[in-house]
Amino acid sequence: MMExxxxxxxxxxxxxxxxxxxxxPRSGSASRLLATYRSEIALAVAILLIMxxxxxxxxxxxxxxxxxxxxxxxxxxxxxxxxVLLVIITSGIDLSVGSTFSLSGMVAGLAMSAxxxxxxxxxxxxxxxxxxxxxxxxxxxxxxxxxxxxxxxTYAVGASLAFVITDGxxxxxxxxxxxxxxxxxxxxxxxxxxxxxxxxxxxxELGLRKLVMGRWVYAVGSNDKASRLLGIPVNGIxxxxxxxxxxxxxxxxxLSLSYISNSEATSGxxxxxxxxxxxxxxxxxxxxxxxxxxxxxxxxxxITVIQNGVNLIGINSFWQGSVxxxxxxxxxxxxxLAKVRA
Amino acid sequence: xxxxxxxxxxxxATDIEKTFGATNVLQKARLRVARGEIHALLxxxxxxxxxxxxxxxxxxxxxxGAIQVSGQSNYDAGAIAVxxxxxxxxxxxxxxxxxxxxxxxxxxxxxxxxxxxxQAARALAVIDPALIALLALPASRLDLHQRQLVxxxxxxxxxxxxILLDEPTANLTFADSERLFTALRRLTQQGISILLVxxxxxxxxxxxxxxxxxxxxxxxxxxxxxxEISDEEIVRAMxxxxxxxxxxxxxxxxxxxxxxxxxxxxxxxxxxxxxxxSVLGLAGAPEGPAGVxxxxxxxxxxxxxxxxxxxxxxxxxxxxxxxxxGVGYVSGDRAEKxxxxxxxxxxxxxxxxxxxxxxxxxxxxxxxxxxxxxxxxAIKANSLYALPQTLSGGTQQKLLIARWLDxxxxxxxxxxPTRGVDIGTKREIYNIIGVVAAAGSIVVxxxxxxxxxxxxxxxxxxxxxHGAISGLLKQDEITEVAMTRATGMAA
Numbered sequence: 001m002m003e004x005x006x007x008x009x010x011x012x013x014x015x016x017x018x019x020x021x022x023x024x025p026r027s028g029s030a031s032r033l034l035a036t037y038r039s040e041i042a043l044a045v046a047i048l049l050i051m052x053x054x055x056x057x058x059x060x061x062x063x064x065x066x067x068x069x070x071x072x073x074x075x076x077x078x079x080x081x082x083x084v085l086l087v088i089i090t091s092g093i094d095l096s097v098g099s100t101f102s103l104s105g106m107v108a109g110l111a112m113s114a115x116x117x118x119x120x121x122x123x124x125x126x127x128x129x130x131x132x133x134x135x136x137x138x139x140x141x142x143x144x145x146x147x148x149x150x151x152x153x154t155y156a157v158g159a160s161l162a163f164v165i166t167d168g169x170x171x172x173x174x175x176x177x178x179x180x181x182x183x184x185x186x187x188x189x190x191x192x193x194x195x196x197x198x199x200x201x202x203x204x205e206l207g208l209r210k211l212v213m214g215r216w217v218y219a220v221g222s223n224d225k226a227s228r229l230l231g232i233p234v235n236g237i238x239x240x241x242x243x244x245x246x247x248x249x250x251x252x253x254x255l256s257l258s259y260i261s262n263s264e265a266t267s268g269x270x271x272x273x274x275x276x277x278x279x280x281x282x283x284x285x286x287x288x289x290x291x292x293x294x295x296x297x298x299x300x301x302x303i304t305v306i307q308n309g310v311n312l313i314g315i316n317s318f319w320q321g322s323v324x325x326x327x328x329x330x331x332x333x334x335x336x337l338a339k340v341r342a
Numbered sequence: 343x344x345x346x347x348x349x350x351x352x353x354x355a356t357d358i359e360k361t362f363g364a365t366n367v368l369q370k371a372r373l374r375v376a377r378g379e380i381h382a383l384l385x386x387x388x389x390x391x392x393x394x395x396x397x398x399x400x401x402x403x404x405x406x407g408a409i410q411v412s413g414q415s416n417y418d419a420g421a422i423a424v425x426x427x428x429x430x431x432x433x434x435x436x437x438x439x440x441x442x443x444x445x446x447x448x449x450x451x452x453x454x455x456x457x458x459x460x461q462a463a464r465a466l467a468v469i470d471p472a473l474i475a476l477l478a479l480p481a482s483r484l485d486l487h488q489r490q491l492v493x494x495x496x497x498x499x500x501x502x503x504x505i506l507l508d509e510p511t512a513n514l515t516f517a518d519s520e521r522l523f524t525a526l527r528r529l530t531q532q533g534i535s536i537l538l539v540x541x542x543x544x545x546x547x548x549x550x551x552x553x554x555x556x557x558x559x560x561x562x563x564x565x566x567x568x569x570e571i572s573d574e575e576i577v578r579a580m581x582x583x584x585x586x587x588x589x590x591x592x593x594x595x596x597x598x599x600x601x602x603x604x605x606x607x608x609x610x611x612x613x614x615x616x617x618x619x620s621v622l623g624l625a626g627a628p629e630g631p632a633g634v635x636x637x638x639x640x641x642x643x644x645x646x647x648x649x650x651x652x653x654x655x656x657x658x659x660x661x662x663x664x665x666x667x668g669v670g671y672v673s674g675d676r677a678e679k680x681x682x683x684x685x686x687x688x689x690x691x692x693x694x695x696x697x698x699x700x701x702x703x704x705x706x707x708x709x710x711x712x713x714x715x716x717x718x719x720a721i722k723a724n725s726l727y728a729l730p731q732t733l734s735g736g737t738q739q740k741l742l743i744a745r746w747l748d749x750x751x752x753x754x755x756x757x758x759p760t761r762g763v764d765i766g767t768k769r770e771i772y773n774i775i776g777v778v779a780a781a782g783s784i785v786v787x788x789x790x791x792x793x794x795x796x797x798x799x800x801x802x803x804x805x806x807x808h809g810a811i812s813g814l815l816k817q818d819e820i821t822e823v824a825m826t827r828a829t830g831m832a833a
Contacts (some may be wrong), residue, residue: 032727035424210704212696215689224684229671229679231662231697289684 020186038285039335043298046331047305052308061312072259074169074304075182075193076101078297080271081278082204083248083327085296086241088279089208091221091288092140092147094242095134097249100156101268104128104163104250108172111261118178122254126247131156133246137239155272163267173257182258197297200248202266217241233292241306249267274303277324302327350412352377352503353398353422354534358407360559364777370407372561373554375504377412380526380536382546382568385556386580386764388734391539394556394586395506399424412503420444423497424506431489433482438462441496457552464831466492469525487518490775491525498534505529506537509762511538511545513628515807515830522580523549542791543573546703555579581766602782605750606650607634612811614801615650618818619779623799623820624788626812626829629642630805631757633789638786639671640664653750665698670751672742674761680742681730687741688712688726693743702813715744719774738765741819743774756787772798792825804828 001305012177054061055243080097087094108125112118132154139150190198208214219227220237249268257263280286281302282295303324308319353375360368368390375381384389398409400419412419431440441462459477466473469491478487484492490510498504503656507526511519526536526549540546544819546553547568555563556575563571563579576823602618616622624631635641640658649656649666661671661769673679682690692708712726719740725731730738739759746754756775760768773799779785795802803819806812806829813828 036727081357139568210705212701214705215685215692218685219682219693222684223678226676227680229639229661229673231640231665232693233662241373285684289682316617 006152024327036316037292037294039296039338040104042291042334043282043295043302043331047298047302049317050305050309054312057314058312061309066308070301070308071194071197073308074301075197076256077271077274077278077300077304078197079252080199080249081282081296081300082200082293083241083245083277084272085276085279085282085291085293086204086208086217087147087245088276088284088286089217089221089236089291090241091286092238092241093151093276093286094136094160094245095148095151096136097245097270098268098272099155099162100129100132100246100249101256101271102162102265103132103158103165105263105267106165106171106259106265108254108257109173110165110174112175112178113171118173118175118181118258122181126250127246127274129246130251131246131249132249133243134239136246137242139241140242141235146293155307159265166265168265170262173261173263175308178258178261180258182255195260196251196255201293201297206295209260213240214238214290216284218289221290223289226290235281236281248295274324275300277328278303281328283335346522350377351375351410351516353408354408354413355394355398356408358394358397358409359405360390360397360402361405364507366559366714367560368404369396370561371556371559373398374565374566375535375537376552377503377535378530378531378533380538380550382538382540382550382553382816383556384540384546384553384563384576384580386736386766388736389556389580389764390559391556394536395424395508395539398422418501420500421502422504422506423502424502424508425490425493425497425510426508430486436478436480436483437492438477439468440492441465441499443496444500454595460634461499462495465495468498469495469528481612484602485518487514487522490522494525494529498529499542504535504537506539508539510538510543511540511542512761515627517827517830519545524711541760541762543576543765543767544793557582564743564777577765580764587625594668603652603784605753605784605786606653607647607651608767609633609647611813612803612814614803614814616784616801618782618784620789620801621775621779621785621799623795623802624786624805625681625790625792625795625802625825626805627807627809629756629809630803633809634803635671635755635757635785635788638664638753640669648829662697663696665699668749668752670746670749670754672739672754672756672759674720674739674763676735676738676742679757683729683731685729686727687716687723687730687733689717690730690743695749698749702761711748715747719744720771736763739763739767740774745770747774747778749784750781751778753784753786756785758788759789760789792822795825796820796822806830 051061060066084094084097086249104125107128108121110126111121116124135153135293136147136150139145140147180192183324184192186192189194195216208217216227216232216237219230219232220234253268256267267297278299279291279296281299282292282297284291306327307320310317310323344579351374353372353373358368358371358373359366371390371394373394375385382393382755383391394400397404399676408415411421413444432443435443442458462477463474466477468560472493473488476484476492479493480557481489494505494618508517510522514522520668526614530536534640538546538550546616552565553563553571554561554565557580560659604618607616614622633642633646637645638658640661640663649658655775656667658667658669664671677683682693688709691712692704695708695711709726715721716723716726721733721737722745730741733741743759759771772794775785775787799820800817802815802825803811804813804815804825815824815828
């Protein structure tokens, strides 16, 4: 069979646009829900499978203590991934969220050590997140710069400012009630970090599905030009998602600070890549137009479960990144295969 | 080579089968092209033309069947080359470099510039010796028609014996189309065969010798000389018996009455007022119609046309402003300007209403509206939640029109809405235009096919090759001949 073809235009879904037909019968709301969340359910099963494999070496993986531990370490990543997801759906990318995490943590820490009450300090931290997001959004929309370049700039500047404002020193947070943000129970019986994750995931998921603006986030990522011609406020949506991503990155930092009680300039260094990875594992495409909040949250949990498993089994933690990379590869391949068959 | 030797087939594809998922796209399809002929491949959207072309040219595997090139089943892929609508030249390379791109290096990766130019010149000379003057120009400096010919030259220099052209004249001027046809005829004299995919009956009649017609993946007409088959037979073969009646949405498509406005359009010395229910055609080089459309849909920052609605001057500041003032817009450039490819059909249908009605929440009524819209336009979709790419091109076009019908637009702007759409769907679109106008909307549409403007319009603004207004035709003056004369474009 021949392979090469000498003269050929970009093959824009020629077969797809003309003759294929993906039959996904969807009737009844329950079965439709199942069909809609098929890949998310598969992801949840995969997480349980990973835990099952780990349990051969270390049965305590399913213990209450370990699960609480995993949930606690996953919480900040879940919150951050939700914001990054919105940006990715619009076919953008936010490389600055890790720096925003660090910088907002340092600002909140400084405010607390200057005597501010923790809620006030947190407001200052969140304001940093909004500011960074607004700068990203304005540069992307008004100047039309590539999101990768814009957020590469804010990533670099943010990371450096996090050192500058305390001269590189870490800040111990001594406010005795600050732990309540993370460890308190606004809803009796549900610790706050779990509550924030659930609430955030549900809010973003419903927002994306049920708000017209949520549909516009997908539309912008799906077809920028068509969206403009349809009267969708493309620039507003694009700027908005960066602001939300900045805000959620800062909130993620506050939650983490409340648990660790110590603010460091490098605290967010690894988180940006993990947050993007969480979205990709959760089914978002970096080309934009697809992705779900439930998927991104599960992706964040999966990454944390893998780290936890590597620790429990006793593999040198230097291998964590390799294992995570492998899992991303597998997740993307499965997604690819599912789409080819559909 | 003479036509009498047509028993030697350069391409003989028999019993080709292809299945995507549950759909049998090709069922024992047969395509035989003789040496030195121009062969028209016809068929509606979804008939399997694109799939067959992709299989024959080697970019898709077949499930079953045999392909022979010049009697050999083991053949060189370069023997069959495709020139698609989206041209594939590298804009910053010269014409010579583009032509020799597939084989411009020797074993050590070096380029022999002199040898390359000679080879490119030989390929161009076969098409038209005048083209050799272009050799050193970067491809970006060529016009559309020249770029097509350079692509054909590239195919020739790779040893192509059969060249497949997919709607080559869609955006060519009348003179350039004639030049292309002359070049194609010259190629056939050298023994090269041409397979032409086109939806334009007049041009098929002008240039092609033989046709094969596909319907539902089968070759319902297998190699018949065009001289022996009538237009009516061709349409019947493409549509199938009875299908024509079944799909005509006719009165069922009637949208709510829009109340109706009068629309005034003015530029330079032309001033035109359209009553409710008018159909205005735009004909000519793209720059002209694009100016009118941009002003009407609010996408121009400095509109060249001044607009009045019910006698009042009106300027649409943004697409949202235009939509909320009752202007609908459908482009034939579906992939770029219309379809939201990653969103399900229901979102694609609801997209315009969400902007027009300024709602915050996705309403459950949208699903009902979407189902109603699909039914009224006889759009067959497996599910409202399937992606638009599961529909054929023509059906996607109907989807983009359906988006507006519930909003009862006062002005509906259509930009080449029948581009790449089969004859059956084209007729449905004319039908919809008629129904929308009958309900009191003004339809403004740009088409490169003058026959369809002649059928449906009561006014036509013609533009010359530079996009300047060259005439206003009314009622009986609207003929293909008059439009060709006023625009200089191919009908």
